Amino acid sequence: MKKEILTLAFARAVFVEFLSTLIFVFIGLGSALKWPSALPSILQIALAFGLAIGTLVQAFGHISGAHINPAVTIAFFVGNQISLLRTLLYVLAQLVGAIAGAGILYGVTPANTRGNLAINAINTNVTPGQALVVEIILTFQLAACIFASTDNRRSGVGSPALSIGLSVTVGHLVGIYFTGCSMNPARSFGPAVVTRRFSSAHWVFWVGPILGACLASLLYFYILVPYCMNMSDRVAIIKGTYESEEEWEEQREERKKSMELTPP
Template sequence: MKTEVCSVAFLKAVFAEFLATLIFVFFGLGSALKWPSALPSILQISMAFGLAIGTMAQALGPVSGGHINPAITLALLIGNQISLLRAIFYVAAQLVGAIAGAGILYALVPTNARGNLAVNAINNNTTPGQAVAVELILTFQLALCIFSSTDSRRTSPVGSPALSIGLSVTLGHLVGIYFTGCSMNPARSFGPAVVMNRFSPSHWVFWVGPIVGATMAAILYFYLLFPTSLSRSDRIARGTLPQQFMILSLTAPRASVIVNS
């Protein structure tokens, strides 16, 4: 355990999770600002979140696996794909990165366009129960897309996993924004809530829904559809994912990439 934490590769991976989440939150929230001259559209926001995830998956995925989402990290832990220690450090880095990204955006945006900094909230008379179900379904499809598109055991053409994951995030936003503003990622909800100090009574929805949805996807994929298991030493040695969960990089031979919203 001490060897893992003190390794340069581990420190780089944790920093990559921090940086990737910071950039993702900055661009995602930035697309939803309420500029007086041009209010954002649902399509604009959806594409911005999807493009941000795809870009970070391609850029920093080879360093850390590119989880960028506490729900995905915890799902991989449940699926026995990463060590507990790495999961703890990753989640901490993601949450701090989300706060930093939201904080930078808050400092740069004029007050007349800042609004509530796109803090997630239940909309359109949606009940908390309905909101949890929606977030669960949205994150479930995202997690399945991540696990499947990065599985090198597949014999069928996969294409670009980063693109597939980005489109999955875009799909979720096209539907989810109407219900909850679309989270699919506890860090994305936590960052602006901290910066704006706006924790609604329903903030728990944006943790429970994504975590349960991603966990269900991990159990289905790793234990039922395509069983795979690693020993503790293997999980530490390989860092993020087993060799069968590798994707072809555009610029390198093989690099592990796993992401989220």
């Protein structure tokens, strides 16, 4: 892991996950607040969450991948796409960012509007088991969209920011009625910490998204579109020491140029 953690790019990526999750939670929860003058519509909330994700993916995707979601980060690890260290620090940054975003929103919102700060809650007519299935399915489609949209082995994928944003939007259009729509443990965790309201079914908003995203990862990366890699390369990815052929060639060219510029 030494090679990965010592790079400035890695530190920037972790910070970006914190920042982007902060912004996402602030915007998403803010759109769902019940102001006395007007109540938010389902479409308004769905578009706010979807457009926020699309904007942040476009802005920060090239720096960290813009996961903005512990379930997505864990799923990328399960798919052998990122290291264990990156997974742990990304998830930590996302959770802290979610708490910060919810905290800022709480601080700037009038007391008569805060309510429960749009925490996720299961519909009274829905059982925890039913809610779990809903969260699994909604997060499965989101994760599958992310994997396919960001797969560098594909050509002509269009705009990942647009497709991922639409996936989040459609998830909210369906899921809000059931659970308030989580698809993201950080989105559920942040406001719960700030308001100190953890329901007995809070586990649904962790288990459902993580399980759904990991199922999508196993299906996409190991069955539908598997990577042909040997075991040593897979272990190197987990450790954070893996070098692709493209990276190795770039470093070789840089070393070659350095030798040519060095006077005898």
